[in-house]
Amino acid sequence: MVDHETWGDGQATTTVTVDGHDLEVAYHEDGPETGDADDEPPVVFLHGIPTWSFLWRDIVPAVAEERRTIAPDLVGYGNSAMHDGFDRSIRAQEVMLEGLLEDLDVDRVVLVAHDIGGGVALRFAAHNPDAVEQLLLSNAVCYDSWPVEFVSELGLPSTADLEREELEARLESAFVDGAYGEADPEFVAGMKAPWLTDEGHLSLVRDAVATNTNHTAEIDYGAIEAETLLLWGEDDVMQPYDYAERLAEELDDAALAPLSDAYHWVPEDRPDAYTDHLIDFLK
Template sequence: MTGPPVSRTFRSQRLDLHYVDWGGAHLPPLILLHGGNDHCRSWDPLARALSDRFRVIAPDLRGHGDSGWSSDSHYSITAHVFDLLALYEALGLESAPIVAHSFGGFVALRFAGLYPAAVTRLVLLDSASRFDGEAERLAVPVEQRIVTFFEKIRRAGRASPRPYASIGEAAARMQVTNPSLSDDLARHLAEHGSRLGEDGMRRWKFDPSARVRTPVDISPEERRRLRWQVAARVLILDGAQSCGAPGRQPLDFPDASRIVVADAGHWVQHDQPAAVLAAVRDFLAAD
């Protein structure tokens, strides 16, 4: 598919959620899940390249892109998993491979553990790590974590998103976060990741509340149990410059292979698109 994808919507928990469809209804499906503060059009270069073999479906997670914002600031991994299940149901899918980046990988991994038959292959882009800080976070009393969560949600609700005078200015801000972004890609990400307000200024589309970490989730041991229930083969693609983060260790999987991509950071698919595309193509084509 050489043109732009088709925008569509589906319903989940009273939210209208957006996804783009790279056509090819006669082709097998492939799901792409973006990370936090991102959007579905971030996948465009990879999606376009894979649309010759797959019907590529890339949703905007709730609170991101052109999807609705949760009225109760409910952005737990479980909520996103429910949304992914609703997407499968809306599309009539029984199973599909999933490629996911960062937070999207947490969602995909949880989904694959709960519904093993629904995921045929799983590619995790800089997403399959645990951090030593987890134990320290869980050592904080639960009541303190919940109260702190309430305070952060209140602040997020009162916050005024930073305005940008142009797409170029927003793109430049993205390049501060990831200096390896080309001018064209940064502009593309900024164009689809921001919207124009009535005052003529652009602001990011994501809900600030989506950045607040949920205070209560399943335990690390329960996450490991679900991880080991994943039936799909797993490919882990980590950026070499991201692997050295203090306290970071790869997760254990029953059937996984791992590639450390040279000269790539957290945004491994943007930093080394050719290497990621080649690895994903080979992995999805393998018996």
């Protein structure tokens, strides 16, 4: 099992332009160098808040045995640009994704997304229906399902003035309480790590402030053509299963796949089942 430092050391970087700002994007890429995978669209993994691409540490390796995988850190997250002065909303993250795929010469993808990464994926799929072959959403923000209280509190001005120990305690509580059963210490440590610097602390506040329900309320969900799997942790209170059912009704080609014994961090709670569902979906 890879730790967060090894994952970070394995990332590449590129620069994309978002709203006139040149921003560095860190991404983890894996997969066969040659062979049949060249004929298949890469699988792109999108995380949410307050996570980074390390969320996919247990899912990517099995998929990368057969398919090219790309797991970026959203701008303002992980090892991507964190400095002040740019938008971190899911609208801006959609622009980042477009720029990253263009830079990597990718014109068709499978999107696998969690939390606000799901909102990014939904926007991208609605605006670029020909570019998304398949879409797998897990406990994703949609409609008016967000922001949740924990994230709203991170966006309070007072959060920027928290002592580092208090910020760390809040984050640890979120990752421990949002997991099903006993949280893996390496998962918790890895998820906290990007935020425990001065730049990361302020960036987290900016990320939380940028959450905006309007960015999913305005989506034309009927424009999404991709085959969709809603692989949803049933016991999540942050992005309840009711929203998966609503998406299933509105999307043209969507199937529900509830995962029991899973809260919000569903790729972490049920990695084996998650991987099995994803690989079956890709066949």
